[in-house]
Amino acid sequence: MGRFYTILIAGALGLTGLAACTDMAPHPGRATYQSYCAGCHGASGMGDGPMAEGLPVPPADLTMLKEANGGVFPTEDVMLTVHGYPGKHDTSIMPEFGPLLSGPKQIWISPKGEETMTSVALLDLADYVETLQR
Incomplete structure (x- = not known):
């Protein structure tokens, strides 16, 4: 009987671990x-969002940023x-999202x-875009 319970418990723990991995x-x-x-760049970042067709310039394919930058995101x-920055909207159709991304801040250290x-x-947003790379 003891061995049966050991196997049962090990199996249950294994399933729990599997559930934890898939329920991230x-x-x-x-x-x-x-x-x-996503409205412009699409859910997958390929520039195929539902609003993309109506734009005068196609949205960037965000999945190729790393490749276009020599393998570095x-x-x-x-x-x-x-x-964005003040006045940017004059030369680009990309809106300035800075004011919408307020809230807690932390120090970011650039590659330089x-x-x-x-x-x-x-x-977090930039990190997420990095996950979209092909």
């Missing part, structure tokens, strides 16, 4: 991406583009070693 929490930047980006460029107080939502 969603990426913290996913909801922000779905709210602000351009985190800083993504954050700068998403955040520069420290910048950055919105956690913006960091």
Whole structure:
């Protein structure tokens, strides 16, 4: 009887571990991406969102950013583009999302070693876009 219970308990623990692996929490930047980006860039980031057809310039294919940057994901460029800056809307159809991504901030260190107080939502969003790379 003892061996049967040992096998039963081991099996139950194995199933619990499997459930934990498949029931992972969603990426913290996913909801922000779905709210602000997917309409133009599409759920998969390929520039095929439902609003893409009506735009004068096709949205960027976000899945190729790493490849286009020599195999390195351009985190800083993504954050700068998403955040925007005053007057940017004059030269681009990409809206400025900086004001919408307010909230808690943390220090982000650029590849050059520069420290910048950055919105956690913006960091999460850039990290999520990185997960879309092909």
